[in-house]
Amino acid sequence: xxxxxxxxxxxxxxxxxxxxxxxxxxxxxxxxxxxxxxxxxxxxxxxxxxxxxxxxxxxxxxxxxxxxxxxxxxxxxxxxxxxxxxxxxxxxxxxxxxxxxxxxxxxxxxxxxxxxxxxxxxxxxxxxxxxxxxxxxxxxxxxxxxxxxxxxxxxxxxxxxxxxxxxxxxxxxxxxxxxxxxxxxxxxxxxxxxxxxxxxxxxxxxxxxxxxxxxxxxxxxxxxxxxxxxxxxxxxxxxxxxxxxxxxxxxxxxxxxxxxxxxxxxxxxxxxxxxxxxxxxxxxxxxxxxxxxxxxxxxxxxxxxxxxxxxxxxxxxxxxxxxxxxxxxxxxxxx
Numbered sequence: 001x002x003x004x005x006x007x008x009x010x011x012x013x014x015x016x017x018x019x020x021x022x023x024x025x026x027x028x029x030x031x032x033x034x035x036x037x038x039x040x041x042x043x044x045x046x047x048x049x050x051x052x053x054x055x056x057x058x059x060x061x062x063x064x065x066x067x068x069x070x071x072x073x074x075x076x077x078x079x080x081x082x083x084x085x086x087x088x089x090x091x092x093x094x095x096x097x098x099x100x101x102x103x104x105x106x107x108x109x110x111x112x113x114x115x116x117x118x119x120x121x122x123x124x125x126x127x128x129x130x131x132x133x134x135x136x137x138x139x140x141x142x143x144x145x146x147x148x149x150x151x152x153x154x155x156x157x158x159x160x161x162x163x164x165x166x167x168x169x170x171x172x173x174x175x176x177x178x179x180x181x182x183x184x185x186x187x188x189x190x191x192x193x194x195x196x197x198x199x200x201x202x203x204x205x206x207x208x209x210x211x212x213x214x215x216x217x218x219x220x221x222x223x224x225x226x227x228x229x230x231x232x233x234x235x236x237x238x239x240x241x242x243x244x245x246x247x248x249x250x251x252x253x254x255x256x257x258x259x260x261x262x263x264x265x266x267x268x269x270x271x272x273x274x275x276x277x278x279x280x281x282x283x284x285x286x287x288x289x290x291x292x293x294x295x296x297x298x299x300x301x302x303x304x305x306x307x308x309x310x311x312x313x314x315x316x317x318x319x320x321x322x323x324x325x326x327x328x329x330x331x332x333x334x335x
Contacts, residue, residue, distance in 0.1 A: 001137070001138040001333065002134070002135055002136065002137060002138060003132055003133070003134050003135070003136045003137075003138060003140075003141050003155065003167075004134035004135060005138070006138055006141070006167075006172075006175055007134060007155070007165070007167070009175060009178075010167070010171055010174070010175060021046060021163055021165060021166055022036065022040050022042060022045055023045055023046045023047070023048045023055075023163075024036055024045045024046075024047055024048070024059060024117050025047070025048055025049075025050055025117065026047050026048065026049050026050075026056055026116065026117050026118040026121075027050070027116050027117070027118070028116060028117045029113060029114070029115075029116060029117075030064070030067065030112070030113055030114075030115055030116075030117075030120065030261075031113055031258070031261055032117075033045070033059055033064070033117050033120065034064060034253075034258050034264075035258050035259075037061055037064070037254060038254045038258045041254065043060060043061045043151065043152075043250070043251055044058050044059065044060040044061065044151065044152055045058065045059055046058055046129075046154060046163060046166075047059050047117055047118070047121060054161065055129070055154070055163055056118070056121075056129075057121045057122070057128070057129045058121070058128070058129055058152075058154075059117050059120050059121050060124060060126070060151075061250045061251055061253065061254070062124035062126055062227075062228075062233070062250050063120045063121060063122065063123045063124045064120065064250075064253065065124065065224050065227060065228050065250045065253065066123040066124045066125075066228050067115070067120055067123055068224070068253070068265070068268065069221075069224060069225055069228050070123075071112045071265065072097070072221060072265065072268065074108075074112070075097075075100050075101055075104050075108065075112075075265070076097050076100050097269060098266055098269050101262065101265050101266050102266070104262065109261060109262055112261060112265075113261055124228065124231075125231070126149040126231060128149075128150070129154065130144050130150060130153060130154075131153065131154040131155065131156045131160060132144070132153055132154075132155060132156075133155070133156060133157065133158050133160075134155060134164070135158070137333075138333050139328065139333040139334040141153060141167065141172070142172065142324055142327070142328040142333055142334055143328060143334050145167075145169050145172055145321065145324050146321050146324045146325030146328050146334075147321065148231075148232075148233070148319065148321045149231070150321075151168060151169050151233075151303075151321075152166050152167065152168040152169070153166065153167050153168075154166055155167060169303065169320040169321060169324060170297075170298075170301070170303070170320065172324055173294060173297060173298060173320050173323065173324065174298055176294065176323070176324070176327050177291070177294050177295065177298055180291045180294070189290065189326065189327055189330040189331065190289060190290055190291035190294070191289050191290070191291065192289060192290045192326075193286065193287055193288065193289055193290075194284055194285065194286050194287070194288050194289070194290070194293060194307055194318060195286040195287070197290055197318065197322075197326065198286075198307070198316055198318075200326065201322055201326070211236060211314055211315070211316060211317070212226055212230050212232060212235045212236070213235060213236045213237070213238050213314065214226055214235050214236075214237050214238075214248065214272060215237070215238065215239075215240075215272070216237045216238065216239050216245050216246060216271065216272045216273040216276070217271055217272070217273065218271070218272055219268065219269040219270060219271060219272070220248070220252060220253075220256075220267075220268050220269070220270050220271075220272060220275060221268040221269055222272075223235050223237065223248040223252075223272055224250065224253070224268070227248075227249070227250050233249055233250055233303060233304070233319075234247055234248060234249035234250070234303070234304055234317075235248050235249075236248075236306055236314045236317070237272045237273075237276065238313075238314065242313045243311065243312045243313055244281070244283065244306055244308055244312050244313065244314045245273065245276060245281075246272060246273070246275070246276035246277070246281055247277075247280055247281045247282070247302070247304065247306065248272055248275065249303070249304075252275055253268075255275060256268070256270070279300060280300060280301075280302050281306075282296050282297070282300045282302050282304075282305045282306070283305065283306045283307070283308045283312070284296065284305050284306070284307055284308075284318070285307065285308065285309070286307060286315070290318075290323060290326075293305050293318050293323070294323060297320060297323075303319060303320045304317050304318065304319045304320070305317070305318050
């Protein structure tokens with residue numbers, strides 16, 4: 001099966017492949033790209049070089065997270081070292097850090113705004129331009145999207161010079177859900193229990209099984225630092241009793257006003273509890289099957305479902321890349 005066959009089926013759905021592709025210029029500013037991602041509610045955009053008439057890569061919300069973590073360290077430490085911000089956060093001296101931002105002069109803010117998109121690309125060390133053609137085997141696409149650092153794949157012509165569309169993990173997840181019938185692929189992949197699925201999932205440096213959590217009383221910045229440090233897309237926010245209260249992801253920076261950079265930086269200290277979105281906090285238990293989990297992902301438009309116990313305490317997480325990776329292997333497409 002080829003990518004173009006899946007693309008043909010996806011055209012009947014509202015997917016990124018069918019939508020006009022939103023791009024940014026490599027010469028756009030930090031504020032401009034933040035505005036584009038926020039206003040269009042997207043996590044990534046192809047970067048176009050208007051001088052050479054070609055695409056030079058992708059810029060992702062994770063690149064912005066990496067950049068803003070650097071910026072906050074620059075402000076709070078006076079550019080001295082990388083430990084000051086961590087110390088400020090560890091001691092929960094949010095008011096001190098906010099005051100430092102308040103006192104930042106126009107020259108400091110101008111420096112933060114000055115980098116272009118070209119300098120942001122790859123800051124997260126996760127976003128790369130990995131394209132496929134419509135005639136590529138489906139297994140190539142699935143293999144790429146099963147990498148937790150790759151959430152979307154540009155579709156180009158054979159020469160790689162024309163961008164035809166973008167296929168996201170979410171697009172492929174929708175397609176997989178329509179195919180999850182018993183023995184449709186010679187396997188009962190969709191009927192695997194979450195417990196069985198987790199046991200099959202290998203632990204690697206890219207996919208550690210250690211659960212990463214933050215307190216709901218901590219600021220969004222602390223969650224973003226964890227996301228950047230551990231190279232994940234989201235973390236579980238728990239209350240004092242250890243119960244799951246929120247799903248915090250890199251995309252939560254899009255909830256903050258983007259018209260004033262100084263205010264945006266101050267808003268990074270918003271407590272996690274004020275950003276929680278009950279609709280996007282999706283859970284399952286170890287007895288649910290993967291088809292049920294995938295249905296929840298599609299219904300709530302989320303990339304991860306948290307596994308919880310009877311007391312709503314998080315035990316683990318099932319992500320879209322986990323599901324795509326296991327489907328890839330079980331279906332034989334990636335053999």
